[in-house]
Amino acid sequence: MIELANITKTYTMGTQEVHALRGVDLTINKGEYVAIMGPSGSGKSTLMNIIGCLDTPSNGTYILNDIDVSDMDDDDLARVRNQQIGFIFQQFNLLARTSALKQVALPLTYAGYSRRDRYERAEAMLKSVGLGDRIDHRPDELSGGQQQRVAIARALVTEPSIILADEPTGNLDTASGEEILAILDDMHQQGITIVMVTHATEVAERTERAIRLRDGLVVNGS
Amino acid sequence: MNVTESFLTAIDSLMANKMRSILTMLGVIIGVAAVIALMAIGNGFSAFVSNEIQSLGTNLVIIVSDTDVSGGYQTLSMSDIDALSDPANTPDVTEVAATVQSTKEIIYQRRNTSATVVGVTSNYFDVYNLSEVSQGNLPTQQDNDTRARVAVLGATIATKLFEDTYPIGEAIKISGTDYRVIGILAEKGGSMSSPDDQIFVPLETAQAYITPLRTRKGEMAVTMLLTTAASEDATDAAIQQITDTLRTRHNVLYAGEDDFQIISQTSLLDTFSTITSALTLFLGAIAGISLLVGGIGIMNIMLVSVTERTREIGIRKAVGALQRDILIQFLIEALVLSLVGGLLGIGLGWLMTVIVAPIMEDAVPVIDLGTIALATSFAAGVGLVFGIYPAWRAARLHPIEALRYE
Ligand SMILES: Nc1ncnc2c1ncn2[C@@H]1O[C@H](COP(=O)(O)OP(=O)(O)OP(=O)(O)O)[C@@H](O)[C@H]1O
Ligand SMILES: [Mg+2]
Numbered sequence: 001m002i003e004l005a006n007i008t009k010t011y012t013m014g015t016q017e018v019h020a021l022r023g024v025d026l027t028i029n030k031g032e033y034v035a036i037m038g039p040s041g042s043g044k045s046t047l048m049n050i051i052g053c054l055d056t057p058s059n060g061t062y063i064l065n066d067i068d069v070s071d072m073d074d075d076d077l078a079r080v081r082n083q084q085i086g087f088i089f090q091q092f093n094l095l096a097r098t099s100a101l102k103q104v105a106l107p108l109t110y111a112g113y114s115r116r117d118r119y120e121r122a123e124a125m126l127k128s129v130g131l132g133d134r135i136d137h138r139p140d141e142l143s144g145g146q147q148q149r150v151a152i153a154r155a156l157v158t159e160p161s162i163i164l165a166d167e168p169t170g171n172l173d174t175a176s177g178e179e180i181l182a183i184l185d186d187m188h189q190q191g192i193t194i195v196m197v198t199h200a201t202e203v204a205e206r207t208e209r210a211i212r213l214r215d216g217l218v219v220n221g222s
Numbered sequence: 223m224n225v226t227e228s229f230l231t232a233i234d235s236l237m238a239n240k241m242r243s244i245l246t247m248l249g250v251i252i253g254v255a256a257v258i259a260l261m262a263i264g265n266g267f268s269a270f271v272s273n274e275i276q277s278l279g280t281n282l283v284i285i286v287s288d289t290d291v292s293g294g295y296q297t298l299s300m301s302d303i304d305a306l307s308d309p310a311n312t313p314d315v316t317e318v319a320a321t322v323q324s325t326k327e328i329i330y331q332r333r334n335t336s337a338t339v340v341g342v343t344s345n346y347f348d349v350y351n352l353s354e355v356s357q358g359n360l361p362t363q364q365d366n367d368t369r370a371r372v373a374v375l376g377a378t379i380a381t382k383l384f385e386d387t388y389p390i391g392e393a394i395k396i397s398g399t400d401y402r403v404i405g406i407l408a409e410k411g412g413s414m415s416s417p418d419d420q421i422f423v424p425l426e427t428a429q430a431y432i433t434p435l436r437t438r439k440g441e442m443a444v445t446m447l448l449t450t451a452a453s454e455d456a457t458d459a460a461i462q463q464i465t466d467t468l469r470t471r472h473n474v475l476y477a478g479e480d481d482f483q484i485i486s487q488t489s490l491l492d493t494f495s496t497i498t499s500a501l502t503l504f505l506g507a508i509a510g511i512s513l514l515v516g517g518i519g520i521m522n523i524m525l526v527s528v529t530e531r532t533r534e535i536g537i538r539k540a541v542g543a544l545q546r547d548i549l550i551q552f553l554i555e556a557l558v559l560s561l562v563g564g565l566l567g568i569g570l571g572w573l574m575t576v577i578v579a580p581i582m583e584d585a586v587p588v589i590d591l592g593t594i595a596l597a598t599s600f601a602a603g604v605g606l607v608f609g610i611y612p613a614w615r616a617a618r619l620h621p622i623e624a625l626r627y628e
Contacts, residue, residue, distance in 0.1 A: 049622055054540060054622050074545060075545055075546075078539060078543060078544050079544075081541065081542050082541060082542020083542070087541075093537050093625060094537070096238075096534070097239065098234075098238060106538070106541055109231065110538075110541060110543050110544070
C-alpha cells in the first residue's frame with residue numbers, strides 16, 4: 001500500500017524555486033490499477049519518482065507497505081527499489097550494447113541471486129513477454145515495442161509488488177502500445193499494484209482510477 | 223552483490239566496450255613495456271660489465287705506472303718486480319708478473335694491421351689466466367733471458383693475419399723486424415682490450431727492441447705489474463703492502479701522491495656498480511614517469527567514462543545497485559584495465575628487449591622477476607589510485623539526475 005501525506009518537492013534553480021509538488025495526499029491500495037494524468041509540467045514524473053523511491057520528497061511522509069521511506073538513505077532506497085518496485089520508463093532506459101538476457105538479469109545481480117538462477121529467471125520472464133527468441137539481442141537490434149517489453153521483463157523479474165510506468169507507450173506506435181498495455185492488464189490480473197502516467201484518456205479508461213494533477217496538486221481522484 | 227559478481231559485471235562492461243578498454247590500457251601498456259625494457263637493458267649492461275671485471279680473476283691486483291709527460295719516463299722498474307716478489311716486503315703477494323706495451327704495425331707477407339704488442343714475463347699467462355694455447359707453445363724464461371724474437375698471438379689477430387695458413391714457425395714483422403710465431407692463444411672473448419687482439423713477446427725482448435721505456439733513473443721500465451694476492455680476503459692487505467713498498471722505493475714523500483695506480487677487481491666492481499646502479503635508477507625513473515603518465519591517462523578516461531556512462535549508472539541504481547556496487551565495479555574496471563595493460567606491457571617489453579638484443583651484442587638484456595613484479599604491482603597501484611576518484615564520483619551520482627543525463 002502506498003500512503004502519501006502532504007508531499008512537497010521543491011527544486012531550487014539559482015535564486016528561483018520551482019514547486020513541482022505542493023502538498024500531495026494520496027493513497028493507493030494493494031492491487032489497484034491507477035492512472036495519473038495532468039498537463040505537462042504538473043508534477044506527474046516528480047510524483048512517480050518519489051513513489052518509486054528514486055527521489056525523496058522535500059517534505060511530507062511516504063509510507064510504503066507500512067514502512068516510512070521518507071528519509072531513508074541512498075542505499076536503503078536502492079534496496080527498496082530492488083525488492084519492491086519495478087520501473088517502466090518512456091525512454092526504455094536499457095543498457096547499451098548489452099543483451100536482453102543480461103538487461104533482465106541485472107536487478108537479480110544486485111539482489112544477490114546466483115548467475116544460474118538469474119539467467120533462468122530472466123529467460124523465463126523474457127518468454128512471458130513474448131521475447132523468448134530475442135534473448136541475445138541488444139537494444140539496437142530490437143524494435144521500440146520489443147525494447148519496452150525487455151524493460152517490462154526487467155521490472156517484473158524481481159517479482160515486485162508495485163509497477164510504476166511513466167508514459168510507457170509514449171514512444172510507441174498504437175500497435176506496440178497495445179501490446180504493452182495488454183501485458184499491464186495481465187499484471188493487474190495477477191494482483192500487482194500498477195501506477196501509470198498517461199496523457200491518453202482511452203488508456204486511462206482501462207485503469208480502475210484516474211488521478212489528475214495540476215500545478216503540483218491532486219485535483220481529482222485521490 | 224559480492225566481489226565475484228562485481229568482477230564479472232566489470233568484465234562484461236569492459237568487453238561490451240572493447241575499443242574504449244584498449245585505448246585506456248595503451249598508456250599502461252607503454253609504461254610497463256618501457257619499465258621492463260629499460261630495466262632489462264640496464265641489468266644486461268651491468269651484468270656485462272661485472273662479468274668482464276670478474277673475468278680478471280678475483281685475487282688480481284694491477285699496478286699501472288704513471289707516465290712522465292715530458293720524457294715518457296715510467297715510474298715502475300724491473301727492480302720493483304723483485305721487491306714485490308720478496309715476501310719480506312709483501313707477505314700477501316704470491317705472484318708478480320710485468321708487462322710493457324705499445325701499439326705497433328704488424329706485417330705478415332702482404333697483410334698488415336696494427337696491434338698492441340705486450341712484452342710479458344713468462345708467468346704473465348698464468349697470472350692472467352691465459353695459459354691455454356690452441357696451437358704451439360708459450361715463451362719460456364729462457365726466451366726472455368736470451369731476448370729471443372718469438373711471438374704468441376691472440377686468437378682473433380692470428381686469424382686476421384694467417385687466415386688458413388699454419389702459423390707456427392711463420393715470421394711476422396713487428397716494427398720492421400722479424401719475429402717467429404711460436405704459439406696461438408685459445409680464444410678468450412671479452413671486449414675491453416681483449417687478449418684475442420694482442421701479440422705477446424718476452425718482456426726483455428720487448429724492452430730491448432720494441433718498447434724501450436726507462437725510468438727517470440735510467441732503469442728499464444715496465445708499464446704494468448700484475449700481482450696475485452694469496453686469497454680474495456688478502457687482497458686489501460696485499461694492496462696496502464704493495465703501496466707501502468712502492469712508495470718507499472720511489473721515495474714518495476709522506477704528503478705526496480702515489481706515482482702509480484692500483485686497480486683491483488673489488489675497486490673496479492665498486493666503481494662500476496656505482497655507475498650502473500645510477501644508470502639503472504635513471505632508466506627506472508624515466509620508465510616510472512611514463513607509468514605515471516599512463517596512470518593519469520587511466521584516470522582521465524575513467525572520468526570521461528563516468529560522464530559518458532551517467533545513464534548506465536542511473537539505470538543500475540534504479541534497479542537496485544548500492545553505492546558500493548557502483549564503486550567496486552568502477553574500481554575493478556580500472557584495476558583490470560591496468561593489470562591487463564600491465565601484462566600486455568610485459569609482453570611488449572619482452573619483445574622490445576628481444577629486438578634490441580642484437581644491437582646490445584654481449585650486454586644481453588636481462589628481464590628479472592623483480593622487475594616484472596615491480597611493474598605489475600605498479601600497474602595495479604596505478605589502477606587503484608587513479609581509479610578511486612572516478613569510481614567515487616560514479617557511486618555518488620543521484621539516480622534521477624543520472625537517468626536524466628543526455
Ligand atoms: N531536476 C529538476 N530541476 C528543476 N526543476 C525540475 C526538475 N525536475 C522537474 N522540474 C520541474 O518540476 C515541474 C514538474 O516536472 P515533471 O517532470 O514532474 O512534470 P510532468 O508532469 O512529468 O511533465 P510531462 O508530462 O511533460 O512529463 C516542472 O515545472 C519541471 O520544470
Ligand atoms: Mg513526465
